[in-house]
Amino acid sequence: MKSRYLMVAASLSLATTASASSFIGTTDAIGSSLANSAESSSNVTTGGNDKVVLQARDDAASFVASDGAIRGVHLEAALAHLRAQQPATLATDMQLAEDILAR
Template identity: 50%
Template sequence: MRRFLATAMLLACSAPVWASSAGGTSAGASSAGSAGSSASSDSSSDDDKLVLDARGDAASFVASDGAIRGARLEAALRNLRARNVAAREASDLQLAQAILAL
């Protein structure tokens, strides 16, 4: 159950960012509106990229039952816990599994 919640939480955090990134590139947006959208989504898209880039480290972590901890996974775990209260309650293994599910 906790694994499902962690996965759902990660997907919920990532989905709005992808939608706002796509919305910021619409042809009808004014330059001021798109600049504001771009500035707000840059930070979020960087956070998402950080998490997605950690997939290889997450796979090693899960496969080794937590023995192999890569720097990218550590950064992603810190970032997820800083952004989401539910992630603070999940174990490293649960979050790594959720990262793999993305």
Template identity: 55%
Template sequence: MSRFALLTAAALITAAGGASASSFVATTDTVGKALANSSEWTTDLTFDDDDKVLLAARDDAATFIASEGDIRGARLEAALQQIRRQAPQLQADDRQLAEAILAR
């Protein structure tokens, strides 16, 4: 499994951590769909430049999470845009993606 797919799964699994039983089912369905779809497009990606953008965004992601979304750094914005451009089918919000960037 590619790093980006793992990043995606981590973001969605993190979101399920505090979910109730009914929303957990919906979240796990989303994770399953994201993983199934990710195999179709990840083979076309190169991760060298992607990794650099995501790694550079770690400090901004930590600040974003710690400030509860009030502080949004330029590197985090670039990483979020890149992730959404490469995986438009993702249903993760900014916090979930920031958590996944930190978990990387």
């Protein structure tokens, strides 16, 4: 009977370790992906503290929080401004809005 309890305890211990390792691997992959996305979009918005971009922070927050459903006038102006500065950018509106929030 005692050996059965030890086997159950050992099994639970292994399952917990495997689950934790899987979680850590998943969060590392997600974090790495987000870091790469932020880095690529921040390369687009070189220009420091553009007034147009800084005024768009509240609109950018609403845009990101609503998953792109709310598009304010200040955000639209900032997106146009950023794309005019770097016409070859491939960043999405969401990536640019996230970069505006990171400033």
